[in-house]
Amino acid sequence: MKITYVTINLILILFSSSLLFSSEKVKNDEKEFLISIEMLENNELQLVCTEGCAWETLSFTLSNNENDRMVNTYGLNVIENQDTNPNKGLALFLFSVQKSGNGLQLKGIKGTRWTDLNFSLRKDKPASVDNAGVTL
Structure with missing residues (x-):
């Protein structure tokens, strides 16, 4: 059971970090004026x-x-x-x-x-x- 909770937590952390990096990419692609x-x-x-x-x-x-x-x-x-x-x-x-x-x-x-x-x-x-x- 403990391994399952650890696995779920790792998946959630990886998913959250991928969302964070994808939103950063949108900001970095914005052209400056x-x-x-x-x-x-x-x-x-x-x-x-x-x-x-x-x-x-x-x-x-x-x-x-x-x-x-x-x-x-x-x-x-x-x-x-x-x-x-x-x-x-x-x-x-x-x-x-x-x-x-x-x-x-x-x-x-x-x-x-x-x-x-x-x-x-x-x-x-x-x-x-x-x-x-x-x-x-």
């Missing part, structure tokens, strides 16, 4: 993508009473439910950007490990946003 965000004069926001995007630079004006702007792999104001990614070298992500007081609020919708980021930008000091969060 890296975007620099800088506030310019007159509430103009400039985004520069250096990794994982089909675009290089986006710029637009934000005000406190304006709707969210959607940013994804292919640019600005692109349809939210675009699930295809024909270029496998690109990251597949979608987030919204909104002005919030003196700062920004980003909401991760797809391809990010964050759901909400709130931060203030200092003049001439861009923030870096990636899959994991923001660096000021």
